[in-house]
Amino acid sequence: MKNTVLLIFTTLLLVSCSGEPARKKTQVTRDMLMNVNKKLVDRDAAEIKKYADSAGLDMKTTETGLWYRIKKEGTGEKATKGRIITLEYKVSLLDGTVCYTSEKDGLKVFEIGHGGVESGLEEAVLMLNKGAEAVFILPPYLAHGLLGDENKIPARSSIVYEVKVLSIE
Numbered sequence: 001m002k003n004t005v006l007l008i009f010t011t012l013l014l015v016s017c018s019g020e021p022a023r024k025k026t027q028v029t030r031d032m033l034m035n036v037n038k039k040l041v042d043r044d045a046a047e048i049k050k051y052a053d054s055a056g057l058d059m060k061t062t063e064t065g066l067w068y069r070i071k072k073e074g075t076g077e078k079a080t081k082g083r084i085i086t087l088e089y090k091v092s093l094l095d096g097t098v099c100y101t102s103e104k105d106g107l108k109v110f111e112i113g114h115g116g117v118e119s120g121l122e123e124a125v126l127m128l129n130k131g132a133e134a135v136f137i138l139p140p141y142l143a144h145g146l147l148g149d150e151n152k153i154p155a156r157s158s159i160v161y162e163v164k165v166l167s168i169e
Contacts, residue, residue, distance in 0.1 A: 040140075040156075041065065041139070041141070044139040044140060044141075044158055045065065045139070047094060047158060048067055048094070048137050048139060048158055051094045051137070051158075051160075052067065052137065057069050057135060059135070059137070062123065064120075064123060064142060065139050065141070065142065066120050066123050066124060066136060066137075066138060066139075066142055067136065067137035067138075067139075068124060068127065068134060068135070068136050068137075069134060069135045070127065070128070070132060070133075070134045071133045071134055071135060072131070072132060072133040072134075073129075073131075073132055074128060074129040074130045074131030074132030074133075074165055075129070075130070075131050076129050076130025076131050076165075076168065077129055077130050077168040078128075078129045078168070079112055079125045079126050079127075079128050079129060079165070079168050080112065080126070081112050081113030081126075082111065082112065082113060082114075083111070083112050083168050083169060084109065084110070084111050084112075084167075084168070084169040085109070085110060085111075085112055085125055085165065085167070085168050085169075086107050086108070086109045086165070086166045086167045086168075086169075087102065087107060087108040087109075087125070087163045087164065087165060087166065088102045088107060088163065088164040088166060089101065089102050089107075089108050089161060089162065089163045089164075090102070090160075090161075090162045091153075091159055091160070091161055092159070092160045092162075093153070093154075093157055093158075093159060093160070094137075094157075094158050094160065099152040099153055099159070100152065107166065112125055112126065118138055118142060118143050118144065118159075119142050120136065120138030120139075120142030120143055120161075121136070121138065121161060123142070124136040124138075124161065124163075125163075125165070128163075128165050129165065129168065130165050130166075130167060130168050131164075131165060132164070132165045133162075133163065133164045133165075134162075134163055135160065135161070135162050135163075136160070136161040136163070137158060137159070137160050137161075138158060138159050138161065139158050140156045140157060140158060143157065143158065143159045144157065144159070
């Protein structure tokens with residue numbers, strides 16, 4: 001019993017004495033990761049801008065970093081969370097590689113605000129109403145992130161969504 005108490009006391013003493021360096025190490029690691037992330041976000045934004053400029057797209061950005069251009073305003077119902085939206089779409093990479101289309105893969109139908117699609121697309125459709133047509137560019141953190149979709153979209157890829165809203169129910 002005495003040895004157990006001594007072992008517990010010694011362990012607690014060592015842990016408490018090493019807490020400050022561990023916190024500093026954690027903060028340094030966090031700072032390094034934040035810097036790397038900022039550089040990646042800046043690089044993604046520069047690549048998207050280059051693409052948009054070369055494609056002649058006059059685009060705006062949201063606070064989250066979603067790039068968008070409304071090509072045609074719709075006249076029907078407004079997209080809101082909880083509604084079902086049906087889209088014609090084409091998804092491509094910045095290099096022009098087409099990954100998915102409604103023509104080949106079927107229409108995209110989903111309930112807005114309930115996941116199952118890219119977070120950037122969830123944000124994007126809230127700008128639209130029935131009949132609208134738009135182009136959205138989702139940086140990796142609003143698209144498929146570090147891994148891609150493990151099918152046609154590579155890791156850390158920005159994607160271009162060209163959409164037309166067919167219905168909002």
